[in-house]
Amino acid sequence: MTNPVYLALDLPQLDAAKALAARVKNHVGGLKLGLEFFCAHGSHGVHEIAQVGLPIFLDLKLHDIPNTVAGAMQAIHVLEPSIVTVHASGGRAMLEDAKAAAGEHTKVVAVTMLTSLDEQDLKRTGVGGTPHDHVMRLTELAHDAGIDGIVCSGQEVGGAHKQWKDGFFVVPGLRPAGSAVGDQKRVVTPRQARDDGASVLVIGRPISRADDPVQAARDIEATL
Numbered sequence: 001m002t003n004p005v006y007l008a009l010d011l012p013q014l015d016a017a018k019a020l021a022a023r024v025k026n027h028v029g030g031l032k033l034g035l036e037f038f039c040a041h042g043s044h045g046v047h048e049i050a051q052v053g054l055p056i057f058l059d060l061k062l063h064d065i066p067n068t069v070a071g072a073m074q075a076i077h078v079l080e081p082s083i084v085t086v087h088a089s090g091g092r093a094m095l096e097d098a099k100a101a102a103g104e105h106t107k108v109v110a111v112t113m114l115t116s117l118d119e120q121d122l123k124r125t126g127v128g129g130t131p132h133d134h135v136m137r138l139t140e141l142a143h144d145a146g147i148d149g150i151v152c153s154g155q156e157v158g159g160a161h162k163q164w165k166d167g168f169f170v171v172p173g174l175r176p177a178g179s180a181v182g183d184q185k186r187v188v189t190p191r192q193a194r195d196d197g198a199s200v201l202v203i204g205r206p207i208s209r210a211d212d213p214v215q216a217a218r219d220i221e222a223t224l
């Protein structure tokens with residue numbers, strides 16, 4: 001079984017990110033580069049991290065008009081990411097155009113509801129109902145738009161999986177038992193998310209901020 005864990009390299013320094021990736025590379029299945037990394041180091045940084053030899057998940061959370069998102073997807077072909085994120089709330093046309101513009105080997109997945117939000121936060125953005133309702137609604141939209149899958153918390157992945165049998169499910173907001181939650185609100189353990197149908201487990205600080213990141217990655221791997 002390939003390791004489903006993608007390590008979120010949310011570090012400001014390129015050298016530190018590359019060194020961490022090289023240290024843990026035998027205990028994770030891929031590397032996720034997000035906004036913090038991409039704004040600081042751009043394409044050059046992605047090429048540097050790709051040298052570690054693991055698949056790259058480019059978490060850009062694109063959210064704009066269809067033409068702009070399609071242009072951004074075209075521009076990143078050269079980086080050959082295995083996964084790219086867009087926001088589901090960008091709407092059907094944006095999702096369709098993002099998929100049409102993506103590279104042949106790139107999975108396009110739509111962020112449904114950030115794991116740092118709860119029902120109260122949702123209400124304040126004008127959206128009624130539970131996180132579960134909202135995620136299921138956006139899962140249907142992503143499915144109908146013909147993209148590859150969604151990003152959701154481990155609290156919804158079981159329901160989303162039932163609704164979309166062959167979908168690709170990326171789950172962040174994961175915390176091994178006893179580890180600090182930080183800014184995340186809808187958290188589950190990596191094992192729980194995997195059992196409920198997650199395809200990819202995104203894990204950052206529980207590994208990157210551990211006293212011994214290699215041991216932390218090994219401990220998580222052992223629970224899966």
Ligand SMILES: O=C(O)c1cc(=O)[nH]c(=O)n1[C@@H]1O[C@H](COP(=O)(O)O)[C@@H](O)[C@H]1O
Pocket residue numbers: 008010034059085111113114115116151152172173174182184202203204205206
């Ligand atoms: O798209 C994501 O990866 C993402 C979506 C989401 O809803 N929640 C979420 O935490 N993420 C990302 O997943 C990672 C989680 O990091 P940790 O909370 O440190 O494990 C970060 O890089 C976030 O940007």
